[in-house]
Amino acid sequence: MKIAVLSDIHGNLPALQAVAADIESWRPDMVVVAGDIVNRGPLSLDCLQFVQQKQVSQGWQPLRGNHEDFVIACGFPDAPQDGVEYEMWQFAHWAYQQLNGDVKALEAMSEQFSWSAPDGSEFRAVHASMRGNRDGIYRNVPDEKLAAQIAPAPAVFVTAHTHRPLIREFNGCLVINVGAVGAPFDKDVRASYGQFTWRPDGWQAQIVRVPYDRAQTERDYVTSGFLDGAGPLAQLMLVELRKAHGLIYRWADCYLDAIQSGAITLEESVRELLIAEDVRPFLGAPGWVL
Ligand SMILES: [Mn+2]
Incomplete structure (x- = not known):
């Protein structure tokens, strides 16, 4: 069983296309998109539609991240429409408009993905932690906090949100942060995703880095109107x-x-x-x- 997990695309279509091509050449049995497909980037609608097409054609499973929630919140009746609070969330309103205010697909996304291997071991993916989709798992997290973030601990716990890849063995649980497709924050400009393999002798995980056309992403910043x-x-x-x-x-x-x-x-x-x-x-x- 081979599972790929990609996350934090943030409207970066060239990065998403490059990662999708790499994933497809690996031929996984399942693909999970662990949230933040949209927002804080130029091509939210294109990235959402790309993932939706893969959902239909190849069974990709999208999860809802905090940036899906931020865009959904732009349609709430109490969302600020002017002033400093509006200005600070202007990028989310911009994404909401790019989606034509249609956030039904975002609202329909699950909070977590879970799969049980034939030996009963659980593979689980969420956007950040079991405590919420803004509760990131960082490299220096103390044991006690990490235990609460992944409880009840599965065999493999997959997270993202921080844009920083991480692999850590913790009390028999493999904790992996797959990093970000659209905006890595670990000083490596290449897109990041995770490959997971279950065999009768157990689980294996690795982080894969994928170069992509960053000049095109910069052009998308301009031509989409995002930068202005x-x-x-x-x-x-x-x-x-x-x-x-x-x-x-x-x-x-x-x-x-x-x-x-x-x-x-x-x-x-x-x-x-x-x-x-x-x-x-x-x-x-x-x-x-x-
Ligand atoms: Mn996030």
């Missing part, structure tokens, strides 16, 4: 793609309070972060040149 229409945070997302390292949490830690209190605008905060010494080398067209 999704707000200043789209500039951070473009730099994250080039740097293969996350910037949004750092931005939030530094500026969220100041933005919400009106001490700085969202655009000013993004400009300030982009001129930091370690970020500046990754600036350039089609993004802001500061």
